[in-house]
Amino acid sequence: MATYNILSIDGGGIRGIVPTIVLQRLSAEDGLTGWLDSVDLIAGTSTGGLLALGLARGLDLQVIRNIYETKGEKVFDDSLMDDLLDLGKIAGADYDIRGLEKELEKVFGQTRLADLDKHVLITAFDLDNESPDPRSRTWKPKVFHNFSGSDSDGALLAYKVGLYTSAAPTYFPSVDGYIDGGVYANNPSMCALAQCQDPRIENRPPISDVVLLSLGTGMSLVHIKGKKLDWGYAQWAKPLIGLMLDGVAGIADYQCRQILGEHYHRVAPVFAPGVSVPMDEVKKVPYMVAFASNIDLTSTANWLKANWTRAHEPAPVH
Numbered sequence: 616m617a618t619y620n621i622l623s624i625d626g627g628g629i630r631g632i633v634p635t636i637v638l639q640r641l642s643a644e645d646g647l648t649g650w651l652d653s654v655d656l657i658a659g660t661s662t663g664g665l666l667a668l669g670l671a672r673g674l675d676l677q678v679i680r681n682i683y684e685t686k687g688e689k690v691f692d693d694s695l696m697d698d699l700l701d702l703g704k705i706a707g708a709d710y711d712i713r714g715l716e717k718e719l720e721k722v723f724g725q726t727r728l729a730d731l732d733k734h735v736l737i738t739a740f741d742l743d744n745e746s747p748d749p750r751s752r753t754w755k756p757k758v759f760h761n762f763s764g765s766d767s768d769g770a771l772l773a774y775k776v777g778l779y780t781s782a783a784p785t786y787f788p789s790v791d792g793y794i795d796g797g798v799y800a801n802n803p804s805m806c807a808l809a810q811c812q813d814p815r816i817e818n819r820p821p822i823s824d825v826v827l828l829s830l831g832t833g834m835s836l837v838h839i840k841g842k843k844l845d846w847g848y849a850q851w852a853k854p855l856i857g858l859m860l861d862g863v864a865g866i867a868d869y870q871c872r873q874i875l876g877e878h879y880h881r882v883a884p885v886f887a888p889g890v891s892v893p894m895d896e897v898k899k900v901p902y903m904v905a906f907a908s909n910i911d912l913t914s915t916a917n918w919l920k921a922n923w924t925r926a927h928e929p930a931p932v933h
Contacts, residue, residue: 618820618824618825618826618922618923618924619655619656619811619820619824619825619826620653620654620655620656620826620828620923620924621654621655621656621657621658621804621807621808621811621825621826621827621828622651622654622656622657622658622667622670622827622828622830623657623658623659623663623802623803623804623807623827623828623829623830624657624658624659624660624662624663624664624666624667624803624829624830624832625660625661625663625801625802625803625829625830625831625832625864626659626660626661626662626663626664626780626783626795626796626797626801626832626894627661627662627663627801627831627832627833627894628661628662628691628783628786628832628893628894628895629662629683629687629690629691629894629895629896629897629899629900629903630662630832630833630892630894630903631662631663631665631666631683631832632680632683632684632900632903632904632907633831633832633833633884633903633906633907634663634666634830634831634832634882634907635666635676635679635680635683635907636680636904636907636908637830637882637907637910637912637915638651638676638830639676639677639680640907640908640910640912641912641915641916641919642676644912644916646916646920647916647919647920650919650923651670653923653924654670654733655733655734655811656733656734656735656736656807656810656811657670657671657733657734657735657736658735658736658737658738658803658804658806658807658810659735659736659737659738659780659803660737660738660780660795660796660797660800660801660802660803661780661781661783661795661796661797661801661894662781662832662894663803663830663832664737664738664776664777664780664781664796665719665777665780665781666679667735667736667737668723668731668735668737668773668776668777669722670733671731671732671733671734671735672722672723672726672731672732672773673732674722682718682722683900684900684904686718687897687900688897689714689717689718690710690714690715690718691709691710691714691895691897709785709786709787709895710786710787710895711787711788712778712781712782712787712788712790715778715781715787716774716778719773719774719777719778720774722774723772723773723774723777724774725772726772726773726774727769727770727771727772727773728759728760728761728768728769728770728771728772728773728776729761729767729769729770730773731761731773734760734761734762735759735760735761736758736759736760736803736806736807736810737758737759737760737776737777737779737780737796738756738757738758738759738780738796738797738799738800738803738806739756739757739758739759739776739779739780739782739793739794739795739796740754740755740756740757740793740794740795740796740798740799741754741755741756741757741792741793742754742789742792742793742794743792745792756796756799756800757779757793757796758796758806758810759771759776759779759780760810762810762813762815762816763817764815775790775791778790778793779791779793779794780793780795780796781795782794782795783795783797783856783894784798784856785856786894786895797859797863798859798863799863800863800867801859801861801863801864802829802831802863802864802865802867802868803867804827804829804867804868804871804879804881805867805870805871806867807827808825808827808871808874808875811825822874822875823878825875825878826875826878826879826922826923826924827871827875827878827879827880828880828881828882828915828918828919828923829867829868829871829879829880829881829882829883830881830882831864831881831882831883831884833884833885833886833892833903833906833907834861834883834884834885834886835885835886835890835891835892836885836886836888836889837854837857837861837891839854868881868883877922878922880914880915880918880919880922882910882912882915884906884907884910886906890902
């Protein structure tokens with residue numbers, strides 16, 4: 616029986632190096648050589664979206680890893696003058712997104728989503744749908760994809776979509792009215808599952824044929840003490856983004872596990888107690904390299920060998 620293979624990758628900024636190394640290690644496992652070739656759909660949010668675009672473009676995993684290890688400081692480059700203009704991070708984004716834009720243009724050039732070798736699903740959030748009807752004008756989630764159909768985003772440039780999904784609030788300014796899709800789908804697994812069930816898709820796979828591997832980017836152990844927190848904007852502002860990203864990732868994991876059962880597997884590594892790795896913590900890249908290199912992937916490799924069907928051609932993009 617044919618299997619529809621989905622790879623989903625969470626958001627997490629510089630922590631994207633973690634799933635990159637996980638993919639490298641799995642690809643080096645005996646019996647798993649070339650398993651990524653049979654992916655039918657790659658979904659990603661933020662840094663996971665960049666990984667999805669890179670994989671669908673055919674980039675080698677080592678090339679992607681090198682980008683994280685050597686270009687991170689250019690992407691998360693904050694000057695004293697920028698901090699002063701931002702009033703010490705109160706009134707402006709932490710970073711200018713032009714550094715990321717420059718790197719993405721180098722990698723993708725004028726490649727469109729329709730030019731990619733794989734189907735992709737990239738999440739973002741549209742701050743203004745610009746509807747001419749005031750009763751319909753609002754913000755809304757946006758899923759970019761290169762499936763065929765009237766709502767296809769195949770004509771869009773890959774590097775632009777990469778910017779849209781990476782524009783994390785407070786870290787980067789919005790781009791063309793879009794911000795990071797992590798505000799509603801930091802773990803895009805459920806979005807990917809819904810997309811492959813769109814009735815407009817030719818040869819739409821039944822749920823029983825879907826296999827989904829979900830990769831996290833590393834999670835810091837965080838908690839807030841107290842049974843009753845009488846907090847306002849000032850107290851909630853700092854923890855709210857992390858709380859939101861972890862929360863939506865967790866619920867997507869629960870939903871996919873309930874729907875797919877044994878055909879779903881998630882790698883969600885947790886950093887050591889006391890270790891916090893914010894999405895812009897470039898100085899902790901060496902720590903994350905060592906961390907990702909030592910994750911126990913035995914169960915993941917066994918799951919792939921048992922469930923990931925490689926004896927079929929991935930569905931064509933065009």
